[in-house]
Amino acid sequence: MIRVLVADDQALVRGALAAMLGLETDIEVVAQVGSGDEVVDAARLHRADVALLDVQMPGKDGLTAAADLRAAVLGCRVIVCTTFGRPGYLARAMAAGASGFVVKDAPPEQLVDAVRRVHAGLRVVDPVLAAESLASGASPLTERERDVLLRAQDGGTVSDLARALHLSDGTVRNHLSSAIGKTGARTRAEAVRLAEEHGWL
Amino acid sequence: MIRVLVADDQALVRGALAAMLGLETDIEVVAQVGSGDEVVDAARLHRADVALLDVQMPGKDGLTAAADLRAAVLGCRVIVCTTFGRPGYLARAMAAGASGFVVKDAPPEQLVDAVRRVHAGLRVVDPVLAAESLASGASPLTERERDVLLRAQDGGTVSDLARALHLSDGTVRNHLSSAIGKTGARTRAEAVRLAEEHGWL
DNA sequence: TGCCGGCCATGACACCTGTCACGCCGAGGT
DNA sequence: ACCTCGGCGTGACAGGTGTCATGGCCGGCA
Numbered sequence: 001m002i003r004v005l006v007a008d009d010q011a012l013v014r015g016a017l018a019a020m021l022g023l024e025t026d027i028e029v030v031a032q033v034g035s036g037d038e039v040v041d042a043a044r045l046h047r048a049d050v051a052l053l054d055v056q057m058p059g060k061d062g063l064t065a066a067a068d069l070r071a072a073v074l075g076c077r078v079i080v081c082t083t084f085g086r087p088g089y090l091a092r093a094m095a096a097g098a099s100g101f102v103v104k105d106a107p108p109e110q111l112v113d114a115v116r117r118v119h120a121g122l123r124v125v126d127p128v129l130a131a132e133s134l135a136s137g138a139s140p141l142t143e144r145e146r147d148v149l150l151r152a153q154d155g156g157t158v159s160d161l162a163r164a165l166h167l168s169d170g171t172v173r174n175h176l177s178s179a180i181g182k183t184g185a186r187t188r189a190e191a192v193r194l195a196e197e198h199g200w201l
Numbered sequence: 202m203i204r205v206l207v208a209d210d211q212a213l214v215r216g217a218l219a220a221m222l223g224l225e226t227d228i229e230v231v232a233q234v235g236s237g238d239e240v241v242d243a244a245r246l247h248r249a250d251v252a253l254l255d256v257q258m259p260g261k262d263g264l265t266a267a268a269d270l271r272a273a274v275l276g277c278r279v280i281v282c283t284t285f286g287r288p289g290y291l292a293r294a295m296a297a298g299a300s301g302f303v304v305k306d307a308p309p310e311q312l313v314d315a316v317r318r319v320h321a322g323l324r325v326v327d328p329v330l331a332a333e334s335l336a337s338g339a340s341p342l343t344e345r346e347r348d349v350l351l352r353a354q355d356g357g358t359v360s361d362l363a364r365a366l367h368l369s370d371g372t373v374r375n376h377l378s379s380a381i382g383k384t385g386a387r388t389r390a391e392a393v394r395l396a397e398e399h400g401w402l
Numbered sequence: 403t404g405c406c407g408g409c410c411a412t413g414a415c416a417c418c419t420g421t422c423a424c425g426c427c428g429a430g431g432t
Numbered sequence: 433a434c435c436t437c438g439g440c441g442t443g444a445c446a447g448g449t450g451t452c453a454t455g456g457c458c459g460g461c462a
Contacts, residue, residue: 010284015309016217023220083211108216142438155390158419171440177420188419189356189390343408359449372410378450389449 005048036060055082070097087133088199100124139200206249237261256283271298288334289400301325340401346380
């Protein structure tokens with residue numbers, strides 16, 4: 001029996017995924033959690049073989065939870081399962097030590113298949129996404145540019161961002177300008193959108 | 202047996218939901234579709250009693266699909282199931298003739314419960330969300346203001362929006378200004394965000 | 403009929419933004 | 433020691449943006 005941990009913030013899909021996996025004769029869902037902070041404890045407590053982690057979760061991020069899990073619980077493999085096939089997500093998931101990456105658009109059989117393969121020690125990655133990830137490349141943004149874009153997401157003015165980040169207005173505008181240039185955007189809002197789509201935030 | 206149709210664009214959660222509902226002895230999933238355009242045909246073909254519709258789907262919107270379904274297939278009740286508990290979604294879903302509204306944060310039992318209740322002719326609505334919906338009220342935006350905000354989502358300049366909507370630059374700015382005022386925002390981007398969160402787009 | 407509200411447009415004004423040039427500092431690499 | 437790169441800051445400038453007043457057009461409503 002493959003012991004699986006399911007982590008997803010939406011209770012409904014979490015339960016549904018668990019129900020679907022539970023239908024397989026060789027798979028047993030031993031734990032379900034709704035936040036990234038509970039992942040490590042639950043995995044250790046229930047001795048999970050495979051952890052299925054969503055990216056967007058309250059508390060700890062799914063990607064950082066993956067890294068923590070790899071460090072804390074040896075022998076527990078990780079599949080990152082996300083709504084958005086952002087190239088950057090894949091890269092960060094692999095860097096965090098994940099063994100698999102599944103998009104929620106994928107057919108259901110692909111997930112159970114991924115669970116089995118990952119449990120067998122293989123890596124499972126959507127080839128289309130892998131190509132995109134390589135094409136898109138790593139994030140060109142510096143840490144500060146990323147911070148500024150993150151803050152800019154909710155639509156405040158430059159002064160708002162400057163106050164929030166304890167920076168000068170001019171500095172913020174410089175970072176924004178450089179981020180706009182690097183993303184190939186023509187507006188701050190467009191830069192935010194593009195960076196988000198690439199998974200650079 | 203309650204004959205259920207499941208419509209969701211993400212194949213994985215669609216399959217998972219179907220698997221979960223299929224576990225119930227009195228529920229049978231007779232059809233699964235991944236776009237709003239297939240809903241009406243599938244519901245008629247498989248004589249569904251209850252249709253479970255996601256809001257965001259390719260092709261036809263889940264909410265408009267609900268309206269079409271009510272008009273085309275008598276006796277088929279609708280549950281709208283969405284990731285985001287936007288007040289405006291609830292209002293539009295009810296206006297479209299939906300009998301139930303379930304958020305994906307809700308516990309799994311709530312969904313199967315909703316299916317049974319709706320099939321029995323009852324209405325199922327999250328009370329918290331209903332209160333929010335009443336508090337937030339209907340959209341204060343005019344049709345044009347909504348259009349402009351919709352186009353403004355991808356972060357173009359005023360001139361871009363003007364060209365796309367075949368309007369004058371000044372007119373676009375007027376609509377934006379008025380939308381900013383009505384949403385209580387201080388920036389175009391903030392107005393977009395707020396309107397989105399209220400479900401006014 | 404008159405009135406009101408939405409839609410479109412113009413023009414003007416103050417302010418915000420995006421860009422550029424320039425400088426200072428500290429960390430890391432050769 | 434030198435150079436490079438990222439972070440931080442200033443100042444200035446052109447162009448974009450948000451606001452307001454004003455006006456015309458149309459459809460609905462008392």
